[in-house]
Amino acid sequence: MAKKHNYSAGPCILPQEVFQQASEAVLNFNGLDLSLLEISHRSKDFVEVMEEARALVRELMELPENYDVLFLQGGASLGFLTAAYNYLPKNGKAAYIETGTWSTKAIKEAKHVGEVEVLASSKEENHTYIPTGYEVPGDAAYLHITSNNTIFGTQYHSFPKADNLICDMSSDIFSRKVNVEDFSMIYAGAQKNMGPAGTVVYIFDKERLGKTGNSIPAYLDLEVHLKKDSMFNTPPVFAVYVSMLTLRWLKGIGGVGAIEKINNAKAEMMYNAIDENPLFTGHARKDSRSAMNATFRLTDDSLAGEFDKMWKDAGINGLKGHRSVGGYRASMYNALPIESVKVLTEVMDEFARVKA
């Protein structure tokens, strides 16, 4: 079957074998002569899916005993609010680092719950870098960061130290090893690196819940979901199932450490192609570059038509940059094979030869 080299920023490429298994389960799940989509979420067959998905997160991220995992709905966008409700006391204050569109939205949502102090922002330079050198105030209930800035192509290479660190990891979760104990809560929309759109994973230290005194609407209360083992209401069964398949695939190829090596090799190949080519220039500062989303542009925009035709002819999809950055964005999530990066970098090299 012909398959494009898919650089889509999200929803994004997933392993081909996962698409195959998912489509089979839609027709006949577990040999039940029923579709995955028409059975009760309380049936033994689906409860096992939810349990395996949660257990795979635990295993792949090496969670300590006091951490737990939920698969909920609302995307990372509802996660912005969920984070604030569960960790920001009404009369308290939360600290945020503003590194792009998603962190700006997280800040806006947290203001529904309490006071927000933005400790540092890269906004003045169109988010080309990850700020450092700020101090977290002692009275901040937590520090919130966005580990990978999907739109601007920047990524934390080391994490700030904070007593209570909350992280939107939507676009680089499972792409590299992290020490979960550095975080009190991690959340991530599935559709960037873990599965299809429709679910968001929450990973958190259970002992830190229930301490704000807030009256939390049930759906936003992580304790409510935890008591019900991620089955407080009907879970997004298809999204959880396909995420579970993708995590199984990741475990099968050697886990997070193994994919990190491949991701680093892909990123190195991509950034070399940008740096060595006189026709292209990168958006993000070198010390802040993302291994997931490489943002770059032509030094001469009038060549865009020709370049676009060339990569499209090579079977490449989804390379256009976000409107707030322009140019191009190569999203190299876990399931993107290194062969696809070879194809793109060869197109870029060939373009330079043609134009020389």
Ligand SMILES: *Cc1c(COP(=O)(O)O)cnc(C)c1O
């Ligand atoms: C895509 C994205 C979001 C928004 O995710 P939704 O699931 O669409 O709400 C939030 N944060 C980051 C870093 C993202 O890449």
